Amino acid sequence: MFDLDGTLAESKSALDPEMALFLGGLLDIVRVAVISGGGWPQFESQLLSKLTVDGRLEDLSLLPTCGTKFYHYESGWKLLYAENFTEAERIKILTSLKQVVEKSDFKIERTWGEQIEDRGSQITFSALGQAAPIDAKKDWDPDFAKRQKMRERLGQVIPEFSVRLGGTTSVDVTRPGIDKAYGIRKLRDTLSIPIHEMVFVGDALFPGGNDYPAKEAGVVCIQVRDPNECKRVIETILACLTGENHHKPIGPAS
8 A cells, every 4th residue: 555645656746657667567466555645636647647557457446535535446447435524514624724824823935726625525735735846845844843733723723623744735634533544444344455464655654644544553554755765665565576676667567
C-alpha cells in the first residue's frame, strides 16, 4: 500500500515514467493499493493516466480521500463505498476552516487556485492553493509547524471531526475514525488479506500526519522522504520477491 503525494509522486504531480514501471512490475506479482488524501480526479490524472497495466488492474485498489472512498476495477472503475459529509457537517467544517485561517499568525502572500476543496467525504485546505508549484509548497511549511498550529486550533473548534496533515501544505478534515486505518480495514475485509500481511509506504507517518493511522492500524510501515526513496523501497521489495535486481528499468509494462 502506498500514499500518493510525496510518496509515489511529487505533490499534485503525475507519476514519472520510472515509478510507473516499478508499479507495473509490482502489480505483476502482488496486490497493490494506493490510499491518499487526494480526490478521485487526482488519482485519474496523477496515477491512472501514467499506468499501462491492462489486465492487471483487478489487483489494484484505489482509496481516495484517506480511505473514505474505495474504487476497484471490474470492466471499469467501480465505487464500493463513500463516507460523504451531510450538508450540516460540510457547512460547519468550511466555516471553521475559514475562521481558523483568518486568525492564524502565518502570512500567505500568494495563492494558486482555490485553498479549500470539498471532496465529498473529506474537506482539504491547501495553504497556497490547489495548483501551487512544488517548489513554493516545499518552502512554505517544511517543518510542519504552521499546519500543526492550525490542526490544534481546528481540533478545538471542531473536536467531533478528525484533522490531519496531508501533502506539503494541506490539512485534511474527515469524520472521526474515517481515515487511512478505516481504509485499511476495508481493504482487509474486501480482499480477505490480514493486516499483518500488509506493508504501507508513506511520507507522513509521524503523529498527526495523514499516514499515521496506517501505523495505528498495525500495518508494517515504511517511512520515505520522497518518491525517489519510495523507488528504492519498491526496488528492494521486487528484489526480495523475485530474486532479481531491478535497479535498471524493468521494461515496459503491457
